[in-house]
Amino acid sequence: AQSVTQLGSHVSVSEGALVLLRCNYSSSVPPYLFWYVQYPNQGLQLLLKYTTGATLVKGINGFEAEFKKSETSFHLTKPSAHMSDAAEYFCAVTVPSNAGGTSYGKLTFGQGTILTVHP
Amino acid sequence: DTAVSQTPKYLVTQMGNDKSIKCEQNLGHDTMYWYKQDSKKFLKIMFSYNNKELIINETVPNRFSPKSPDKAHLNLHINSLELGDSAVYFCASSQRVGGGTDTQYFGPGTRLTVL
Numbered sequence: 001a002q003s004v005t006q007l008g009s010h011v012s013v014s015e016g017a018l019v020l021l022r023c024n025y026s027s028s029v030p031p032y033l034f035w036y037v038q039y040p041n042q043g044l045q046l047l048l049k050y051t052t053g054a055t056l057v058k059g060i061n062g063f064e065a066e067f068k069k070s071e072t073s074f075h076l077t078k079p080s081a082h083m084s085d086a087a088e089y090f091c092a093v094t095v096p097s098n099a100g101g102t103s104y105g106k107l108t109f110g111q112g113t114i115l116t117v118h119p
Numbered sequence: 120d121t122a123v124s125q126t127p128k129y130l131v132t133q134m135g136n137d138k139s140i141k142c143e144q145n146l147g148h149d150t151m152y153w154y155k156q157d158s159k160k161f162l163k164i165m166f167s168y169n170n171k172e173l174i175i176n177e178t179v180p181n182r183f184s185p186k187s188p189d190k191a192h193l194n195l196h197i198n199s200l201e202l203g204d205s206a207v208y209f210c211a212s213s214q215r216v217g218g219g220t221d222t223q224y225f226g227p228g229t230r231l232t233v234l
Binding site for chain 1: 123159160161162163164167175177209211220222223224225226227228
């Protein structure tokens with residue numbers, strides 16, 4: 001079974017500062033990893049995902065994440081925070097279909113990190 | 120056009136009642152999901168259907184019964200509602216199950232409050 005741990009339930013940054021949201025995963029097979037964002041009273045929207053290939057993944061709104069197998073991490077970063085980035089961010093993991101079992105297609109989410117951006 | 124829509128957006132009801140939440144996707148996807156987000160924002164999958172066939176059932180009480188009349192719709196019926204059922208329920212869809220890489224598209228959520 002897979003699991004995800006997001007370090008820090010709340011992160012606060014100033015506008016223009018670096019954003020770093022931490023995600024560590026556990027999986028017995030090479031995982032697929034996702035970051036979703038949830039704005040207040042809205043559904044989840046995909047920011048970016050890692051499946052195979054290049055370990056540095058770029059997403060929407062200037063976000064990127066790097067898959068580090070040795071550290072079992074998939075941290076989300078953005079060089080310069082904007083007020084509109086204030087939201088809750090969820091890291092999620094699943095496994096490829098050829099991994100078998102019943103896990104494929106099932107996203108396992110972390111606990112979420114609320115990002116606050118100060119003027 | 121809304122890709123994944125849910126109705127109602129808010130649902131307030133009494134304990135013991137039976138209620139349904141509807142979900143529709145116009146993306147042509149084969150797979151649909153129901154997730155529950157509790158008061159601590161923890162998001163957990165409940166069910167998944169692929170082409171009207173149940174493929175994931177995550178130890179959910181049998182008071183919860185998903186129904187998929189066609190692959191564009193996945194409704195959630197809840198019998199004998201309990202206080203602990205209060206949560207936000209999200210519907211999602213993806214191109215196909217098992218791909219793993221397929222992005223899941225989420226609806227706006229239905230906030231269920233049981234009094």
